Every structure is written in C-alpha cells, then in structure tokens.
Amino acid sequence: MISLSLVAAHSLEKQVYCCAISSHGFVAAGNSDGSIVLLKPDGKKVFKHHKYPVIAIKFTEKYLISASTDHSIVIYDLNLDEISERLTVHKGPIRCVAISQDETILISGSSDQTIGIINILEKPPSITRFLKLSESDSGMLSGLCMSEDNSLIVAVATSGTVFLYDANCPKPQQCYYDVHEMGVNGCDITTHDNSNLLCTVGADYKVKTLARDQLLDDVIPRVIWTYWSGALYEVWLSARRNLHSFYRLH
Numbered sequence: 001m002i003s004l005s006l007v008a009a010h011s012l013e014k015q016v017y018c019c020a021i022s023s024h025g026f027v028a029a030g031n032s033d034g035s036i037v038l039l040k041p042d043g044k045k046v047f048k049h050h051k052y053p054v055i056a057i058k059f060t061e062k063y064l065i066s067a068s069t070d071h072s073i074v075i076y077d078l079n080l081d082e083i084s085e086r087l088t089v090h091k092g093p094i095r096c097v098a099i100s101q102d103e104t105i106l107i108s109g110s111s112d113q114t115i116g117i118i119n120i121l122e123k124p125p126s127i128t129r130f131l132k133l134s135e136s137d138s139g140m141l142s143g144l145c146m147s148e149d150n151s152l153i154v155a156v157a158t159s160g161t162v163f164l165y166d167a168n169c170p171k172p173q174q175c176y177y178d179v180h181e182m183g184v185n186g187c188d189i190t191t192h193d194n195s196n197l198l199c200t201v202g203a204d205y206k207v208k209t210l211a212r213d214q215l216l217d218d219v220i221p222r223v224i225w226t227y228w229s230g231a232l233y234e235v236w237l238s239a240r241r242n243l244h245s246f247y248r249l250h
Contacts, residue, residue, distance in 0.1 A: 022059035026078075028066075030054025036066055049074040049083065056096050060103040063120070069093035073108060075120065085125055089116040098144040105150055109141040115155060117167065131165050133157065133172070143186040147196055156184035156200060162210075180204050 014031035021027050027039040034050035036057065050068035058065045063084065064076040071093060077084040092112030099106055099120075106118040106125070115131040131153065133141060139159025146153050146167070153165040155172075160180045163172040180202025187200045198210045 017053050017055050018057045020057045020059050020064075022064075022078075023061065026059065026064075028057050028059065028064055030057045030066055030068075034068060034070070036064070038064065047076070049076065049086075052093075056094065056108075058097055058099050058106075060099060060120075062103075065097065065099070065106060065120075067094040067097045067108060071110075073097070073106070073118075075125070087118070087125060087127075089118065089127060090114055095141050096144050098146055100146050100150050101148050102150070105146065107144050107146060107153060109144050109155060111140060113141065115141070115144065115153065115165075117153075129168075131155075131169075131171070133163060139183065142184055143200075145187050145189045145198075147189055148191050152189070152196060154187055154189055154198060156187045158183040158185075158203075160184055160202070162187070162198075162200065179208065179210075180206060 014033055014035065016029045016031055018030040019028065025041065029037045030053070031037065032053045034048060034052050034054060036047045036049055036054055038045045038047065049066055050070050050072060052068050052070040054066050054068050056067040062078060064078055065073065066076070067073045071088055071090055073087040073089060073094065074083060075085040075087070076082070089108055090110035090112050092110045094108055094110050096109045097106060104119065104121050106120045108116045108118065110116075113133045117128045117131070119126045119128055133155065139157030139161055141155060142158050143156040144153065151167050153167050155163040155165065157163070160178045160183050162176045162179045162184065164174040166173050179200060182203035184200050184202050187198060189196055189198050191197065195211050200208050200210070202208070
C-alpha cells in the first residue's frame with residue numbers, strides 16, 4: 001500500500017486549472033486569471049503570461065511551458081528567468097499539451113480540432129506539421145501523449161474516442177470508439193515488453209490500460225484491466241515502472 005504525506009501547502013487565492021512538478025522539485029500552477037504561480041524552495045513567483053485561463057502546464061529540464069484559452073503557448077526559460085518564446089499555433093483555445101520524453105517535441109491540441117507538432121529545440125521553435133481529428137467525431141480534444149520513440153501520437157476526445165497517429169501522417173491511422181462511455185479525460189503512454197502500453201481515464205470514473213503492438217496496423221488494443229475510482233482527469237505512466245509495480249500502485 002502506498003501512503004502519502006503532506007510536504008507543503010500553499011494558498012493561491014485563485015481557481016487553479018492545472019499544475020506540474022519538475023525534476024528540481026519546482027511546482028507550477030496555472031490559474032483562471034491567466035497567471036502562473038511558480039513555487040521554489042527559495043520562495044514563490046507569479047507570472048502573468050496569458051490573458052485568459054491557463055489550462056495546461058508542463059516542465060522540461062530547462063523550460064516551463066504553458067498553454068491557454070487565449071490560443072497562445074508560452075515557453076519560459078527557467079535558467080534565464082524570462083520568456084523564451086510565445087507561440088500562436090492554433091485558431092482556437094488550447095485544451096492540452098504534451099512533451100516527448102527526450103524533451104525535443106511539444107504537441108498541442110486545440111478546440112479547432114487540430115494537433116500541432118512543434119520542435120522546441122529550434123530557435124525559434126518550428127511547427128513541423130498539423131494533425132486533424134476525424135471529421136466524423138464530434139468530441140472535443142481532451143488529452144495527448146507521445147510514444148518514447150516519438151513515432152506514435154495518441155489523442156483522446158470527450159466523445160470517448162481514442163485516436164492513434166503515425167507522427168508523420170496528418171490523419172489518424174486508427175480510431176477506437178467508446179473506449180469510455182462518457183468521454184476520455186486524459187491519457188499517457190509507455191513501453192512494456194516491446195509493446196506500447198496506453199492508459200486512459202474517463203468521465204465514467206474508470207481507468208483503462210490498453211496494450212498494442214508497435215505496428216500501427218497489426219494489433220487492436222485490448223483492455224487489460226479497468227479500475228473504478230472517483231472523477232479522474234489526468235494519468236501518468238513511467239517508462240521505469242514495470243507492469244507489476246503499476247498494478248500495485250492502483
């Protein structure tokens with residue numbers, strides 16, 4: 001059994017929409033007024049990078065990346081303590097972002113039903129391509145993740161659909177409908193025994209783990225287990241965690 005102990009608590013006095021923690025132990029919270037609170041061991045700093053709510057926030061080793069309903073993505077350099085880039089990638093509010101495990105690629109999903117793939121190593125960051133959700137799906141994009149080798153992108157939608165993309169192809173290679181009866185709220189992916197292991201959380205209060213072969217057109221995902229819990233919106237998997245410890249965690 002895993003137990004939790006409270007390390008620190010902070011009152012932010014704003015409605016918090018998202019949060020992230022870095023490998024350095026920094027914590028960031030994205031707020032309803034467009035501000036970001038960065039909590040560090042030596043104190044608290046507040047930025048106002050966006051006009052409207054911050055709905056997604058991620059750390060890399062060097063950057064703090066935030067996305068907002070104001071259509072913008074801000075890349076903040078933690079070492080220089082300044083904004084490195086401000087990007088307008090989409091025509092609609094941004095709903096989710098994800099970063100590749102090697103921290104070279106940022107993917108962003110928007111209400112305009114597009115997914116942007118951005119190389120954040122280049123100066124300025126370059127938008128390498130756009131992906132689109134299936135036109136037959138009426139759901140809104142709600143989560144993104146990318147495989148360890150950057151070849152597979154997974155997008156999930158409020159309709160309950162899971163979309164699988166070859167990162168080099170603009171249209172989904174496979175769509176799996178009704179993975180969750182009331183919509184998918186989040187996803188994450190890792191590799192286990194040379195196969196992609198995908199985890200999704202839904203508005204039906206379920207966590208589902210799906211396994212598939214590396215080849216896009218070979219194996220239909222199967223549900224390994226379903227976990228009933230409270231309302232869930234985000235999920236994380238670790239490439240360093242084997243399947244048995246993942247079972248024990250839940």
